[in-house]
Amino acid sequence: MALRETMQKCPSGHVLKPKSYKKQYTCDGCKEQGYGPRYRCEPCNYDLHDSCMLMSVATSHPFFKNDIFAFLEHLPRDLGRRRCDACSQEIRGFVYHCYDKGWDLHPCCLSLQPKLYAEGIEFHLRQKVKSKCIWCNMKTLEGSVSGVRGWSYESKCKKYHLHVHCVMESVLDELKRQEVSEREDVRLQLHTGRNKESHSKYWRIMAVIFKTVASILLGDPTIALASSLSALVLN
Numbered sequence: 001m002a003l004r005e006t007m008q009k010c011p012s013g014h015v016l017k018p019k020s021y022k023k024q025y026t027c028d029g030c031k032e033q034g035y036g037p038r039y040r041c042e043p044c045n046y047d048l049h050d051s052c053m054l055m056s057v058a059t060s061h062p063f064f065k066n067d068i069f070a071f072l073e074h075l076p077r078d079l080g081r082r083r084c085d086a087c088s089q090e091i092r093g094f095v096y097h098c099y100d101k102g103w104d105l106h107p108c109c110l111s112l113q114p115k116l117y118a119e120g121i122e123f124h125l126r127q128k129v130k131s132k133c134i135w136c137n138m139k140t141l142e143g144s145v146s147g148v149r150g151w152s153y154e155s156k157c158k159k160y161h162l163h164v165h166c167v168m169e170s171v172l173d174e175l176k177r178q179e180v181s182e183r184e185d186v187r188l189q190l191h192t193g194r195n196k197e198s199h200s201k202y203w204r205i206m207a208v209i210f211k212t213v214a215s216i217l218l219g220d221p222t223i224a225l226a227s228s229l230s231a232l233v234l235n
Contacts, residue, residue: 008053010041016053017041027052027219029073030106031092033172034219049219051107052094059096062114063127064103069096075104084109087217088150088165108217112151112164118208119201122156129154134206135166153209160205167213 008029009015016039027034029052039053040046055071072095075082082091086109096105116123129152132139140150150165 008039008048008055010044010046012041012044014041014044014046016046016048027093029053029094030108031094032089032106032108032217036218038219049108051111051219055094055107056096059110061105061110064098064101067098067101067103069098069103069105069110071095071107072097086110086112086151086164087168089168106217108219109151109164111216112213113216116153116209116212118205118212121160121205123153123160123209124156126152126154129161131158131161133161133163133166135162135170153213162206162209164213164217167210168217171210171214171218 007016010028018037019040020037022036025034025038025047026032027038027049028046029048032049034047034049037050039048039050057071059069059071060067061069074093075091075095075097079097082095082104083089084091084095084106085103086105089106091104091106094107096107096110097103112125114125116125129139131154133152150163152161152163154161
């Protein structure tokens with residue numbers, strides 16, 4: 001629930017305009033990666049995710065029903081280095097911070113859908129899960145710090161569990177490998193080193209989850225990125 005929304009400007013005070021390029025970029029707000037549509041100031045070479053552009057002064061999240069998150073351009077220095085409680089990545093710029101409980105969320109992570117459907121299977125966004133991630137084969141993230149376990153999508157049947165962090169790490173690694181900023185189209189090939197049938201229901205489910213989560217966290221919830229990712233190959 002957003003209490004009030006405001007629109008950002010570039011540091012020089014210029015109004016940012018919506019642009020759409022089939023290229024990767026670094027958001028100048030949260031400092032995380034983005035792809036495709038963004039708000040941009042051409043003279044200043046300044047880009048923002050949609051969620052960083054149309055930010056809320058204060059907001060809340062279903063996982064923290066009684067807590068208020070304040071929008072900050074930078075965390076206070078006395079808080080030290082912090083990690084996002086959703087994706088477990090380090091906070092380097094724009095953030096929603098809960099002063100009462102110490103929670104931190106990237107603006108894009110705040111937009112993660114509480115429920116997804118893939119191949120007829122219902123997935124729910126969870127803070128805690130009991131099963132291992134089907135991507136990294138671990139319950140908690142490797143190297144995760146105390147109190148920051150990262151969110152996951154877990155199927156209602158409890159058979160499938162996938163870390164949000166694992167999705168983003170795999171997609172960003174592949175984007176970097178292919179240097180998509182120099183290409184006009186994107187074909188993600190995510191490598192796990194596992195033997196599998198690429199057309200099985202299991203991997204079709206994986207593809208849907210990857211497409212959906214990546215499109216939100218890269219700041220492109222529109223059909224643009226989803227179409228690019230429709231060629232997803234898990235091999």
